[in-house]
């Protein structure tokens with residue numbers, strides 16, 4: 001069996017983190033004949049430097065043809081001045097849109113060993129396991145008009161448009177309800193129906209979807225600003241949070257810090273299952289960015305990238321035992337007191353990116369023996 005993977009390492013710490021996943025892929029091919037066939041492409045600033053686009057049509061075609069895409073990170077000050085249409089982030093947005101990856105799953109799990117590493121009190125985060133389901137192909141990221149117009153009086157106007165249609169809210173809430181059934185069976189929907197028309201529709205459609213198909217799941221609604229506050233006050237009240245593209249972006253960075261570091265948070269961006277084959281387009285990406293402040297120094301935490309690969313094993317290849325073992329390997333390495341510099345370390349052993357990747361690989365192989 002072959003499993004076609006496209007690796008898009010990108011910019012900054014993206015390639016450093018991806019190198020650690022490549023070690024895992026090679027070891028799995030050698031030891032367990034996992035059959036990963038790996039191609040590589042350019043995205044973000046790296047693609048812009050090579051051919052003036054944030055992702056080339058050829059690499060876009062490879063992404064559409066792959067069984068799964070692993071994405072590192074894009075962006076950085078080097079490309080601050082490039083035209084908006086070809087800025088590094090545009091490559092990621094094109095991938096999400098053209099692959100129709102409407103469902104972004106961002107789990108925030110506080111590993112037991114890191115309960116004291118959060119900036120919040122230990123009892124607030126200990127045992128935390130929440131899942132943010134972020135809508136990823138709609139909302140203000142893609143709504144038209146999206147432009148800066150010259151008003152002719154020395155003033156300009158910047159316009160972004162928040163747009164949601166019923167089907168988009170139905171399908172993302174369906175994903176959230178389905179996933180809740182495999183967890184604590186609770187969904188909290190976050191929007192701002194008090195000021196946004198799209199928020200009014202969001203709340204109504206989530207409620208109607210719940211009533212029609214998922215009334216066994218406990219549903220609550222929360223205004224997104226209050227949701228941000230509650231995430232920091234008592235995050236364990238949540239199981240699954242479903243929210244729009246922009247609120248999901250912000251709330252998932254907040255949730256990241258509950259786990260000890262932004263360098264811990266993986267994500268899966270999924271399309272709809274094919275009606276005939278059941279397979280779905282998918283891209284796996286850490287929540288963090290290219291971290292220009294530490295890029296090239298071998299300091300990056302590769303766990304978000306490695307845990308994104310674990311999500312790939314789980315969601316794209318149904319390699320559940322392998323995904324479980326990889327996540328257990330991460331937990332075991334943290335239990336042993338090994339840390340990268342971004343995690344508050346209270347005197348524990350500090351490892352660079354490569355050494356952390358090696359430690360996880362070693363544990364993973366030991367658990368697989």
Ligand code: NAD
Nearest residue numbers: 073074075076262263287288289290291293294300301342
């Ligand atoms: P960032 O996530 O890159 O960094 C924020 C802070 O967290 C930095 O101090 C960084 O050093 C730290 N950090 C992030 N990931 C880390 C890791 N794995 N290990 C250790 N420390 C880590 O966010 P930013 O600085 O706001 O953005 C930098 C660039 O990244 C921007 O161009 C932005 O658009 C881009 N970005 C890309 C993605 C993506 O590619 N998916 C996501 C977010 C931001």
Ligand code: IPM
Nearest residue numbers: 075089092093249287288289
């Ligand atoms: C994320 C990032 C992206 C987003 C950027 C880089 C386009 O912040 O994945 O969280 O805003 O969605």
Ligand code: MN
Nearest residue numbers: 249250253287
């Ligand atoms: Mn973000």
